Amino acid sequence: MKVLNLYACLGGNRLLWENCEVTAVELDKDLARMYQERFPNDTVIVGDAHEYLLQNYKNFDFIWSSPPCPTHSKIRILRKDNIGFVPAYPEMQLYQEIILLQKLFKGMFCVENVIPYYEPLIPAQKRGRHLYWCNFKLPQILTTRNCPKIRAKDNGLEAQQLKDLSDFHNFDFSLYEGAQRKIKIARNLIDYEVGKTIFDVAMKLHTQIQDKQLSIF
Ligand SMILES: C[S@@+](CC[C@H](N)C(=O)[O-])C[C@H]1O[C@@H](n2cnc3c(N)ncnc32)[C@H](O)[C@@H]1O
Known part of the structure; x- marks a missing residue:
């Protein structure tokens, strides 16, 4: 199965994918370097990733996209003080990608994001703290693992949270040398068990479609 992994970060979602050929797109050079070392x-x-999808979606069987979530996140309106939050429009690339994949793409896809602070513009499947826009039904339970509690910014807690997230994702985030905050990157990663559960459904469907095509010939 040919897979496109967009906004790849450190491949939290990708860790347990097997028997596939993966192309990953990431804007941050240091994350891309670390992703390449990992995979x-x-x-x-x-x-x-947004432009890459437009130019290349036809070349893949399964597409995973994790566009950045900050402009959609509830944190934007939940915090009373809203310190540090400059007003921002929700980035519409999220919905542009979903529409493109729903209407033009012939393979399977999964676009993942946080539950937004507004009513989602396109219905999605809700699992845990995330929404998934897929063209197949997801299992009710995507993971049996409990993600460490992520609390609001608190410098005293940050080192501990980084350690907890390193253990959870089986990755040493201190190796990152780029411009983003390490804790932000650590919080970005999808639980690898979630990534595997969704990938396995897509792989099963892909195999069924291939078998059907073979039986026609
Ligand atoms: C939410 S994280 C993805 C997490 C990833 N799915 C995982 O499980 O590890 C989003 C990533 O997109 C990257 N990014 C932001 N804008 C991008 C763009 N226009 N093209 C490619 N990558 C981008 C960020 O550097 C960040 O690593």
């Missing part, structure tokens, strides 16, 4: 057999592209 030496994947093709890694440093660039804009």
Whole structure:
């Protein structure tokens, strides 16, 4: 199965994917470097995932997209003080990608994001603290693992949270040397068990479609 992994970060979602050929797109050079070290057999592209999708979606069987969530997150309106939050429009790339995949793409897809502070513009499947826009039904339970509690910014807690998240994701985030905050990156990663559950459904459907096509010939 040919897989496109957009906004790849450190491949939290990708860790347990097997028997596939993966192309990953990540804008942050240092994250792309670390992703490549983690998954030496994947093709890694440093660039804009949104544009890459538009130009290349036809070349894949399964597409996973995790566009950045900050402009959709409830944190934007939940915090009373809202310190540090400059007003921002919700980034519509999220919905542009879902529409493109729903209407033009012939393979399977999963676009993942947080539950937004507004009514989602396109209905999604809700699991845990996330929404998933897929063209297949997801199992009710995606993971049996409990993610460490993520609390609001608190410098005293940050080192401990980073350690907890390193253990949870089986990755040492202190190796990152780029411009983003390490804790932000650690919080970005999808639980690898969630990634595997969704990937396995897509793989099963892909195999069924291939078997059907073979039986026609
Ligand atoms: C929410 S994280 C993805 C997490 C990933 N699915 C995982 O499980 O590890 C979003 C990532 O998108 C990257 N990013 C932001 N804008 C991007 C763009 N236009 N093109 C490619 N990557 C981008 C960020 O650097 C960040 O690593």
